[in-house]
Amino acid sequence: MAEAQAGSRGRAARAAASRLVLGVIGARIPLSEQIAAPEGALAPLAPATRAHAQRLALATLRHLSGADRTLAPFLKRPPEGLARAALRVAVVEHFAEGAPAHAVVNDTVANLRADRRAARFAGLANAVLRRALATPAETWAALPPERLPGWLRKPLVAAWGAAAVTAIETAHADGAPLDLTPRAPGSAAALAAQLQARILPTGSLRLDGRAQVSALAGYAEGAFWVQDAAAALPAQLLAPEPGARVLDLCAAPGGKTLQLAAAGAQVTALDISATRMARLSENLARTGLSADLVTADALDWQPNAPFDAILLDAPCTATGTIRRHPDLPHVRDARALDSLVPLQAALIDRATGFLRPGGRLVFATCSLLPAEGEHQTTAALHRNPDLRVVPAALPGADPAWSSPDGGLRLRPDHWAGLGGLDGFYMVCFQRSAHPGAPPAPGSAS
Numbered sequence: 001m002a003e004a005q006a007g008s009r010g011r012a013a014r015a016a017a018s019r020l021v022l023g024v025i026g027a028r029i030p031l032s033e034q035i036a037a038p039e040g041a042l043a044p045l046a047p048a049t050r051a052h053a054q055r056l057a058l059a060t061l062r063h064l065s066g067a068d069r070t071l072a073p074f075l076k077r078p079p080e081g082l083a084r085a086a087l088r089v090a091v092v093e094h095f096a097e098g099a100p101a102h103a104v105v106n107d108t109v110a111n112l113r114a115d116r117r118a119a120r121f122a123g124l125a126n127a128v129l130r131r132a133l134a135t136p137a138e139t140w141a142a143l144p145p146e147r148l149p150g151w152l153r154k155p156l157v158a159a160w161g162a163a164a165v166t167a168i169e170t171a172h173a174d175g176a177p178l179d180l181t182p183r184a185p186g187s188a189a190a191l192a193a194q195l196q197a198r199i200l201p202t203g204s205l206r207l208d209g210r211a212q213v214s215a216l217a218g219y220a221e222g223a224f225w226v227q228d229a230a231a232a233l234p235a236q237l238l239a240p241e242p243g244a245r246v247l248d249l250c251a252a253p254g255g256k257t258l259q260l261a262a263a264g265a266q267v268t269a270l271d272i273s274a275t276r277m278a279r280l281s282e283n284l285a286r287t288g289l290s291a292d293l294v295t296a297d298a299l300d301w302q303p304n305a306p307f308d309a310i311l312l313d314a315p316c317t318a319t320g321t322i323r324r325h326p327d328l329p330h331v332r333d334a335r336a337l338d339s340l341v342p343l344q345a346a347l348i349d350r351a352t353g354f355l356r357p358g359g360r361l362v363f364a365t366c367s368l369l370p371a372e373g374e375h376q377t378t379a380a381l382h383r384n385p386d387l388r389v390v391p392a393a394l395p396g397a398d399p400a401w402s403s404p405d406g407g408l409r410l411r412p413d414h415w416a417g418l419g420g421l422d423g424f425y426m427v428c429f430q431r432s433a434h435p436g437a438p439p440a441p442g443s444a445s
Contacts, residue, residue, distance in 0.1 A: 009049045011107040014089060016041040016049070017056035018111065022085040024061060024327045031057060031327045055210075060085075060092040061326035062173050066143040067091040070135055074128045083121035086112055087128065094133050095140040101133040145169040146326075151334040152319060152369075159370050160411065167413035168368070168423075176324040177419045178213070180205040180224040181232050181255065183262050183287055191223060198418075201396030202236070204229035206419060222287030227255040230320070230410045230422040234311055234364040235259035236394055237408070237428050244308040248291075249298050249351055252276030254283045256311055257291050267291035268307075270298055299350055306356035314344045316365035316372045320423025323412050341371055348380045352387060358433040360390065364426035368411065373425030377405045386432040403427070 019041035023029040034040050035054065042050045060067065067088040071078070078084050090108045093099040108129060112122040147153065148169060156165045180197065181204055182188045188199055194217050197205040205224065213219060213226055235256045240246045242264030248257045251269035253276055260267045261284070269291045271277050277295050284291060294301065317336050322328050344365065351361050363380070365372045381387055389406035403409040407427030412420050 009046070009052070010103065011110060012045060013049050013052035013056060014086070014093070014104070014107045015111040015114075016045060016053035017060065017089045018082055018086040020053065020057035021060050021089060022082055024057075024330050025064075025085065026081065028331045030331045031061075031325070056089055056093055056097070058175070058326055059096050060089045061330070062146060062175065063092045063096055064088060065146050066095075066140065069143055070095070070140065071128060071132050074131045079121045079124060082115060082118040083112055083125060086118070087125060087132075090125075090129055091132060095135075095137065101130075105129045105133065145173040148172075148322075149329045149333075152329060155371070156368055159368075164411065164413065167416070168411055171412035171416065171420045172323045172326065174323065174420065176228065176422070178207040178211055179227060179229045179232075179421075180207070181227040181259060182224050183222060183258070183289070187223065191218060194218065200229050200415075200418060201398075202229055202233060202394065203396065204232050208419070220286070222289075225255055225258055225283060225287065227259075228321075228324075228422045229415075230424040231255060231313075231366065232259065233394060233397070233408065233410075233424065234313060234362050234426045235263075237392055237426055238309050238311050238360060238362040239263075240265040240309045245305070247303070247307045247310045247351075247354060249310060249312045249347065250314060252280045254280035256313060258283060258287055258289055260311065261289040261291050262287075265309075268294060268303070270294040270296060270301060272297050298347055303354055306359065307354055308356060308359050310351045310354055310359070310361045311364070312347055312351050312361065313364045313366075314347050314372075316340055316344065316367040317369060318366050319368045320366040320410070320412070323420065323422070337369070337371055341376070344372060344376055345379060345383075348376065349383060352380075352384050352429075352431060355431045357431055359431050361387075361429040361431070362426060363429065364424060366422055366424050368423040370425075373409065373427075374403060374405055374407070377407060377427050380429070387429045388432070390428040390430050392426070392428060 020031060020034055023034045035042055042053060070091050071087055086108050090104045094101055094104050109122050109126045112118045112125055153165060182191050185203055192199050192205050197207045200206055218224055240263060244265050246260050246265040246267050248260060248267055248269045250271055251257045252271040252273055257267055257269040269280060274295050277293055281293060318328060348363055355361055367373060391406040392408045401408045401410050410421060410424040412423050415421050
């Protein structure tokens, strides 16, 4: 009975994963939207089955071209819609996830037969998969990583070079480990031992393998929160003094707010999304930290008094997070930059006006594109002569991350031996103590 139930759950997960992949590739619907949909493919599934389906969908999106290359010798023409998605999921689950071929084939065929529009492809799937899954494992392992789409790959090659972009693509295929930020940095060693985690050079904890976060020791007590090691650096770069008045702009879901509050700052966290701010409120409650929460548009909102320091993790294409969001290249294109780049510039200028003289502003984006990083710094200094760059210096940071403009440029292929990290750009500005005065000698321009 238990074996039959397990088989049924596996079949349901494979069916749901196929629909998630089809939603991304066929309809350009982000996985996050599909997962949250009340009547989506995951809605009727038990938590463990939902997690299985999500994992299969993510793996398939990381290895789409590999699946297609493996299937190609056995197909005259790829089938349509759900059938093609199911074939791709089956190949990836077998080769990348290690699932037994017989279970994958049987469940894929059964799922297609159960779908009115895809049933005509069930026989084809049976014949193709039995042959495709017999491909030597060495052949699969030798396949190149998933290439980024042209709209993204071309500017990245121009910025970082072809070899670096191939390394980035390899990092994307490997996925992302689970990183945690300890609430009290002094507790990192004890927490790492308890969780069997590694302490990274910048202080984050890294767990290898899968884990249910809410079941980890210390979660309920708020001893840590999930945050990629790269995403933890902007707050470290800002480094506010205890008691400083700090504004976290575009704050939700709140990892950086928690860092700033844990450092002893008086934090105001602002975000335009009420839903995301509710998550931030929950995270504050779990960790026992506090901040003033404001739900508003930063371009309209006005503070009562200037701030000592501001962290602006601006809306961006999020191209630095593809290793954990492999659906992104399929649901976004270069047109997103048309609205995001001007918005980032407007937010930088707005934040500058919220700073007291001598105050510091960290601008950050989880993007690999210079248009959302280095170019924004150059333009911001031109528009705001009262700003200068404070050269970034962080304990544990690799010197290779240093950007010529004084910021930090992180890529997914960095720290390859440690499991990589998200792509990020960050820079620290300081406002002149005497606004309107000429820039200090030696300041970045």
